[in-house]
Amino acid sequence: MSALLAIDDLAVEFGEGKTRMRAVDGVTLAVAEGESYGLVGESGCGKSTILRAISGLNKGWTGSMRVQGESLQGRRTPAMHRQVQMVFQDPYGSLHPRHTVDTILGEPIAIHGLDDANGRIVRALDQVGLGRAFRFRFPHQLSGGQRQRVAIARALLLEPRLLLLDEPTSALDVSIQSEVLNLLADLRRERSLTYLFVSHDLAVVAHMCSRVGVMRAGKLVEETTVAALRAGEAEHPYTRRFVEASAGYDRGMARAFADLEEEERATP
Amino acid sequence: MSAPILAVEDLHVRFATPRGEVHAVRGVSFDVGRERVGIVGESGSGKTMTGRSILRLSPRNAQVSAKRMEFAGEDLLAASERRIRAIRGRRISMVLQDPKFSLNPVMRVGAQVAEAYTALRKGSKAEARERALDMLAQVRIRDPKRVYGLYPHEVSGGMGQRIMIAMMLIPEPELLIADEPTSALDVTVRMQVLAILDDLVTKRGLGLVFISHDLNLVATFCDRVLVMYAGRIVESCRASELADAEHPYTRGLLASAPRLDAPRERLAVLDRDPAWLGAAT
Numbered sequence: 001m002s003a004l005l006a007i008d009d010l011a012v013e014f015g016e017g018k019t020r021m022r023a024v025d026g027v028t029l030a031v032a033e034g035e036s037y038g039l040v041g042e043s044g045c046g047k048s049t050i051l052r053a054i055s056g057l058n059k060g061w062t063g064s065m066r067v068q069g070e071s072l073q074g075r076r077t078p079a080m081h082r083q084v085q086m087v088f089q090d091p092y093g094s095l096h097p098r099h100t101v102d103t104i105l106g107e108p109i110a111i112h113g114l115d116d117a118n119g120r121i122v123r124a125l126d127q128v129g130l131g132r133a134f135r136f137r138f139p140h141q142l143s144g145g146q147r148q149r150v151a152i153a154r155a156l157l158l159e160p161r162l163l164l165l166d167e168p169t170s171a172l173d174v175s176i177q178s179e180v181l182n183l184l185a186d187l188r189r190e191r192s193l194t195y196l197f198v199s200h201d202l203a204v205v206a207h208m209c210s211r212v213g214v215m216r217a218g219k220l221v222e223e224t225t226v227a228a229l230r231a232g233e234a235e236h237p238y239t240r241r242f243v244e245a246s247a248g249y250d251r252g253m254a255r256a257f258a259d260l261e262e263e264e265r266a267t268p
Numbered sequence: 269m270s271a272p273i274l275a276v277e278d279l280h281v282r283f284a285t286p287r288g289e290v291h292a293v294r295g296v297s298f299d300v301g302r303e304r305v306g307i308v309g310e311s312g313s314g315k316t317m318t319g320r321s322i323l324r325l326s327p328r329n330a331q332v333s334a335k336r337m338e339f340a341g342e343d344l345l346a347a348s349e350r351r352i353r354a355i356r357g358r359r360i361s362m363v364l365q366d367p368k369f370s371l372n373p374v375m376r377v378g379a380q381v382a383e384a385y386t387a388l389r390k391g392s393k394a395e396a397r398e399r400a401l402d403m404l405a406q407v408r409i410r411d412p413k414r415v416y417g418l419y420p421h422e423v424s425g426g427m428g429q430r431i432m433i434a435m436m437l438i439p440e441p442e443l444l445i446a447d448e449p450t451s452a453l454d455v456t457v458r459m460q461v462l463a464i465l466d467d468l469v470t471k472r473g474l475g476l477v478f479i480s481h482d483l484n485l486v487a488t489f490c491d492r493v494l495v496m497y498a499g500r501i502v503e504s505c506r507a508s509e510l511a512d513a514e515h516p517y518t519r520g521l522l523a524s525a526p527r528l529d530a531p532r533e534r535l536a537v538l539d540r541d542p543a544w545l546g547a548a549t
Contacts, residue, residue, distance in 0.1 A: 042454035178535035207526035248488030254463035
């Protein structure tokens with residue numbers, strides 16, 4: 001298995017002097033070609049920061065990141081940017097409100113100087129199940145699920161190998177989430193894409209991925225398979241707690257969590 | 269179920285808009301006793317409007333009507349604005365989704381909790397401070413004295429939500445309406461906030477209306493569940509029996525959610541039947 005994405009000892013820091021903080025702290029992981037890898041963790045654990053560093057939105061990282069063996073350090077060529085595309089969490093914020101779907105989808109084509117803009121846009125809309133009727137609409141004329149489909153279409157236009165998905169369904173209702181997740185699963189199969197899927201929702205990640213990295217406070221605390229998670233074989237206490245909490249409310253568990261936190265506070 | 273604290277019968281909420289009338293809540297009826305009642309539904313199903321209209325907090329252009337809306341024997345529909353103010357916050361409280369937007373950003377959190385006390389009762393500043401510290405401890409904030417002096421941006425989301433709950437509980441209400449109180453929180457923190465609400469219901473006999481979009485959470489946390497779709501309650505059952513729900517919408521929602529304990533090859537997609545908009549069950 002060759003690694004499409006290899007991250008080695010990645011660290012991302014924000015701020016200066018006293019307020020300096022490490023958002024990502026020495027993360028090493030590899031995602032194989034065609035694999036779907038999930039990153040889970042609670043807010044502020046650094047999972048989105050990793051995605052932003054890979055896509056080039058967060059500069060100033062240290063360590064090494066390679067996509068198909070090519071280092072992401074330094075200036076990236078347009079071809080490198082085409083390999084990696086990202087879908088953001090909020091479909092309301094990630095589409096320009098005064099651009100039509102046509103303009104939104106035409107932008108990456110123009111930037112990368114691709115031919116056949118018309119054909120590409122029509123095909124991209126078909127692929128995400130929107131159809132041509134949506135081409136000249138504005139984002140406010142679309143529902144949340146439809147907007148996220150547009151965002152996915154935009155990411156796929158450049159025919160990337162690696163798709164970075166940052167909580168792509170957490171702003172959507174459950175019934176719409178299932179449609180978008182099914183679409184993402186189909187696209188991955190049809191186009192043999194590789195996914196790096198970030199979510200705080202363990203059930204979603206378990207459904208979409210085969211391997212999972214659990215993050216906490218900038219560190220990757222455990223890497224495991226979804227099968228092991230489902231079998232309750234997680235090793236790190238934090239992962240176990242995360243799995244239990246995801247199952248729903250349990251009075252006894254809530255008390256156990258409070259005790260655990262107390263312990264953690266006592267042993268810094 | 270004990271005698272209901274709140275009884276709602278045939279509640280309607282309508283909005284007059286330039287494009288015609290929007291009927292957001294269409295004939296909702298339910299009772300709440302000293303128990304946890306969950307209202308679940310997707311965005312736009314009318315669950316929030318139902319919660320807000322109980323406290324007369326619906327927007328100005330909303331027309332709220334009902335056959336009956338009673339709180340502890342008092343008619344909420346006929347009550348004067350003055351009377352409602354005496355109930356709102358004192359006897360019925362509301363916790364909102366995001367503490368980031370519900371707390372005053374330029375006031376220390378402790379002072380905000382204390383203000384909730386002095387606004388309703390006469391008492392010295394020292395007494396209010398004492399009560400606020402006590403309340404913060406009750407929602408299991410360690411070191412309440414330190415937290416008292418913090419500003420909202422200095423506390424985490426989970427802590428902020430606990431502070432909100434402390435503020436809502438200081439007047440010792442009989443009914444708490446919690447609108448997505450844990451949706452902005454991480455799963456492990458959510459657990460602890462729910463435990464606090466749980467204790468209040470079981471130990472202090474609080475009535476709780478828990479509004480959420482999370483079917484699984486409501487099924488594990490609440491005693492009873494009302495499922496709303498397009499302004500109606502389409503299903504009403506004991507939370508423990510939600511898995512055997514009958515309405516196709518509830519079944520569809522359950523089937524469309526991915527589950528950690530039961531892997532699915534493919535998620536079911538909800539087919540909305542226009543007939544669901546019609547007759548209420």
